[in-house]
Amino acid sequence: MECLRDFVGIEGCGAATPASGEYVNSLPGITSFMVGKIADKEQVTYLEVWNDVQERAMKKFASAVISIFKNKKQLKIKTVSQTVDLGRIIDNSTPTAAAAEYRGFTVELTFDSNLTNLQSSLQVIYVQSVAIYSDWAGDTTLKIVDLDTEAVLHSQAISLTVGWNTVSISEAFDAYRIFVGFDATDVGSPLLNIQPYVSIGCQTCAGNIYGADCTATVYGAVSADTSDLTTLDKGSNTYGVSGVFSIQCRYDWLVCSNIDLFTLAWQYCLGAELMVERIYSDRINRFTGIDLEKAKELRTEFETGWKTELEIAIDGIDISENDCCVECVSQIQKPYIVP
Secondary structure: OHHHOOOOEOOOOOOOOOOOOOEHHHOOOOHHHHOOOOOHHHHHHHHHHHHHHHHHHHHHHHHHHHHHHHHOOOEEEOOOOOEEEOOOOOEEEEEEOOOOOEEEEEEEEEOOOOOOOEOOOOEEEEEEEEEEEEOOOEEEEEEEEEOOOOOEEEEEEEEEOOEEEEEEEEEEEOOOEEEEEEEOOOOOEEEOEOHHHEEOOEEOOOOOOOOOOOEEEEEEEEEOOOOOOOOOEEEOEOOOEEEEEEEEEOHHHHHHOOHHHHHHHHHHHHHHHHHHHHHHOOOOOOOOOOOHHHHHHHHHHHHHHHHHHHHHHHHOOOOOOOEOOEEEOOOOOOOOOOO
């Protein structure tokens, strides 16, 4: 739910301008006490409190979205059933010499048009880590590129040592096809064959993820043009590049791709969490200007408001039961009357 951060803002003390143009101060009961109540010397702490409020609110918001879909719409979005590790079994007998090119592997979401399940916009490719085997010590660059939009999704400078070098990524990428590769200008690469995943002429590493519905394919790949990492030669060799990744389905993308529908619900949620801060926090810069009983009343009002608005927003979103990320919580049963 990271897209919600600063989507609704708070006025005062140098807070960021919200993308929505909406402020939590606009809610009744907050405007009168929020702005100008914190001394200049406490500005940093003020914003830290606001960040903490957003963190807690995002967790509550995410849990509520899951609960409403499950209980009201009888739909459950799958998470992940398998994590793929490409392993580190290399053959260094005939290494590929260093060259001005990017080497690595692709992960591509696949879809069988003969199946009833639909490709899902809720799918993401989550890369946990990437490992590079190097015969050279020095600096290189690791990039993750969207093969459809040509956008560089991740770029990182790496100081290689001889042997395996593990890079933590821990990012989810909203893309159907990505290339994970490094600059091999100074690096000789061993063979790392993904044959254990070969199936019907292609290297399918995710055949068991969501059964035959939401699947992915991995290929070894190399780009001879360091300025264009979308033109690739594919095969089974990843050139000593391994990775741990998974294909996931996330509610985050459902909210983030329809974020305008959730603005009011999110605004009320932030208001409720601010009241929690007022009631329970003993920080030196605790939000003041409102008595305890009034804060409790507003918390109840805002909590009711955001949960009601969240249900309204979700009611306006239709997800096909044939979406490969979705499964029914329970089967609909037809009642029969026995005469």
